[in-house]
Amino acid sequence: MILYIAEKPSLGRAIAAVLAKPQHKEAGCIRLANGDVVSWCIGHLLQQAEPEDYNPDYKRWQMAPLPIVPDKWLLKVRKSAEQQLNVLKRLLRQADQIVHAGDPDREGQLLVDEVLAYCGVSAAKLADTQRLLINDLNPPAVSRALKQLQPNKHFAALSTSALARSRADWLYGLNMTRAYTLQGQKAGYQGVLSVGRVQTPVLGLVVKRDQQIADFCSATYYQVRAELHTTEPASSEQQAFHALWQPSSACVRWQDEEGRVLSKALAEKVQQKISGQPASVTTVQQQDGKQAPPLPYNLSALQIDAAKRYGLSAQQVLDSCQQLYERHKLITYPRSDCRYLPPEQRKLSAKVCAAIGANDHSLADGVTRADMTLVSKAWNEAKVLAHHAIIPTEKQLPLTKLSLTEQRLYRLIARQYLAQFYPVYRYRDHSVELNIAGGAFIAKARTEQSAGWKQLFRGPAEDSMAPDSKGAAPEAGDDAAALNSRLPALVVGQPLTCTAATVLEKQTRPPAAFTDASLLAAMTGISRFVKDDKIRSILRDTDGLGTEATRAGIIELLFKRGYLTRQGKQIHATATGKALVAALPEQAVLPDMTARWEAALNAICQRQQSYQAFMQPLQAELTQLIAAAANNVPVGLPPQPKRPWRGKKAATKPAGRGNRRKKAADLDSRVTKRN
Known part of the structure; x- marks a missing residue:
């Protein structure tokens, strides 16, 4: 008998749909006409054991035993999954061959592998186990995948990586959450102060951005835009365009560190000096460019x-x-x-x-x-x-x-x-440098040569935006004043006339508050926020904070915890979130640590690093972090309202706090389970 084990019932049904018929549905499985069976997990059937499963004393939250590090790791059956696990145990004993059909990612690999190990499948059966990778649940795609089975042992490193991630998250999240929750109680805070190696750096990003916005002091700066004509204004053939002043080194003392002119008097002086004056073309540049279609989505x-x-x-x-x-x-x-x-x-x-x-x-x-x-x-x-x-x-x-x-x-x-x-999008960039009364000015334009793939994204307003991609649009921001829809054909030395000049008054702006889109972009583009230069260079082209499957859950968890709040589309940190970040050591808040984790976990997937080489330094670092937590009582935590008197039920209040802790830990576990 061949036993197919899918990650979910929906995948199991999709597999059975293309196999031998007639079929008989049984509890937790589908039996095929040829005697083979398709069964499934229901997500994770197993979970990391609780601290009290290792030692009953660990059920009570205390600082003394931290960090809790199991000598031998234990898994326990999820209560809701006991029946399905028993079905799989029975089928695994009957099976002659096993086909692993977990989702095609590292967590899907571990999810079924840990069931096989927990159920004591023999070494011989494990050696013969096949891997089925399905990306499409339609029958033709499933049939094609069934013809492309691979040895499951080829994916052992993927499973090891997921196992290391799971245990590391348990160690870090459980110990740090207990430590800071206990310290928070010393400050009168009765809630759970949840700490995680992904959620906390994400919170840190928002807290830091909020602080940057709060500390920002707007400044006024000035630009000078010249209006130019190719001939005398009376000529019917004149062509108009505009150019932006480029301050020289003599203006440095009136500029900020980004080269913006802060002196209105200086800008007005330039305006007066160039108005009505002749101009000449000093440089003409044209450069053809192209942009490939945006990649399909992850x-x-x-x-x-x-x-x-x-x-x-x-x-x-x-x-x-x-x-x-x-x-x-x-x-x-x-x-x-x-x-x-x-x-x-x-x-x-x-x-x-x-x-x-x-x-x-x-x-x-x-x-x-x-x-x-x-x-x-x-x-x-x-x-x-x-x-x-x-x-x-x-x-x-x-x-x-x-x-x-x-x-x-x-x-x-x-x-x-x-x-x-679709073909590539083709364009031509034009850049013209001019001299007006001794001052340097620049005019730019981009003209489309061929719409290529961009024609797909030109339609109704809600769907007309082309996806972000490097080089997708001409320059903007402070250079926008230099942009023209098009430029006339100009040659070096050509005389022009500056018919007018305008002083543009602008304000420096603070960094934008995070939104769902920008926070997700920050999580995926982790290298921009990594402090260590070496780590930044390593991670520039790798995954960011969390995984594709967990980023949404991490953000939602921070809202449920009360660490983040929404103001329209903007995302801000709450007082609790700010106080927690302030209490934590820098290494727990910056993304550098989790970035190192992701790099190491990826190295395990590629068989370039061992499980022990990842876990041992983590345990040493955790010991230091817990020691630091013991000497740090959070400040600035908002007071919590007292629970109303409920007669005899008030006697259960301490147990209630423990129950809230348990629920909090369970919520963290669910969110990080697929990380």
């Missing part, structure tokens, strides 16, 4: 774009994508951290594009104009590991059957995929 990129366009939270995007994947089967595996596609997937591109056109009439014309012979940089086997980018499937289902959020997300994913079959 989850974070999709969450960021959906937040910008529709104001959707990360959790809303993840939840709706799960529906599109599991219920509607319209997209591939949504928790992907990859933005590339295997070349073999191109064989299905015509069917996928046909499905897009049938499902979404607004993209039908885009499908018609797609050139299926084009091969974008997205097709890169070397950059595809367990799973590929999120793309539409071959299934046809009118979008009218979906919720509005599901429709919007499908359209984003579909259009990003279609862009792979």
Whole structure:
């Protein structure tokens, strides 16, 4: 008997749908006509044991035994999963061969592997276990995956990495949360002060940004914009454009550190000096550029774009994508951290594009104009590991059957995929330097040569925004005054006339408060916030804080904890969040530590580092952090209202606090379980 073990019932049903029929449904499994069986987990059937499972004394939160570090790690069965685990135990004893069908990521790998180990599967069976990787729940895709089974042992490093992450998060989160909660009680705070290696640096980012905004002092600065004509104003052939003053080194004492002129008198003097004066062209430059289509989405990129366009939270995007994947089967595996596609997937591109056109009439014309012979940089086997980018499937289902959020997300994913079959966007940048009364000025313009893939993103207002991509737009910000829609044909030495000049008064602006989109971007672009130069260089092209599957949960957890609050689209830290960050050592707040973790965990996946080489330094560092916590009582924590008198129930108040701690720990565990 072959036993297929899926991560979830929905995946199990998708596997069974393409296997031998007739089939018989039993409790927790589906028995096939040939005697094989498809069963499943229900997410994690097992969880890390509680501290009191190692020592009953650990049930009481005390500083003395911290840090708690198990000598031998224990797993316990989730109460809600006991029945399903018993089903798997029985089937594993009967099975001649096992097919591991967990989700195609490191957590999905561990989830089934730990069940096999816990149930005592023999070494011989483990050696023969096969791995089934499914990114698409539609029958044709599942059938193709079943023909591409791989030895499960090839994925052992992935499982080891997830195991190291799980245990490290348990060690760090449990010990640091207990330590700072106990210290918070000394300050009169009765709530849980939750600390985590991902959630706390994310909170630290928001606290730091809020402080930067609070400390910001706006300053006025000035620019001078010259209006120019190519001929005398009376000529019917004159062509007008504008240029921006470039202050010389003689103006340094009137500038700030970023080169902005702070003296209005100086700007007005330049204005007066150049008005009505002749000008000449000193330099003319033209440079052709091109921009490749944006890569297909991974989850974070999709969450960021959906937040910008529709104001959707990360959790809303993840939840709706799960529906599109599991219920509607319209997209591939949504928790992907990859933005590339295997070349073999191109064989299905015509069917996928046909499905897009049938499902979404607004993209039908885009499908018609797609050139299926084009091969974008997205097709890169070397950059595809367990799973590929999120793309539409071959299934046809009118979008009218979906919720509005599901429709919007499908359209984003579909259009990003279609862009792979469009040519590059081509443009030409023009830059002209001028001399006006001895002063240097510059004029710029960008003209489109070929719309390429960008034509896909020009339509109704809510869908017309092209995805962010390096080089996607001409310069903006303080250089905006130098930009023209187009420039006349100019040559070096050509005489011009400055017909007028304007002093532009501007204000320096504080950094923008975080939003869902920018906070997600900060979590994925961790290197920008890493303090250590060496770590920054290592992590510039790697994953950021958390994983694709957990970032949404981490942000939501911080709101549930009362550490973050929303003001419209803006995200700010609460007084509790600020006080917690202030109490923690810098290494717990900066993303450097979790960045090192992610680098090490990735190295374990690549078989470049061992489990012990990761865990031993962590335990030593944790001991130091707990010692520091014991000498630090948080200040500035807001007072909590007293619980109302409830007669005899008041006697249970201490137990209630313990129960709140337990619920808090459970919530942290659920959020970090798939990290």
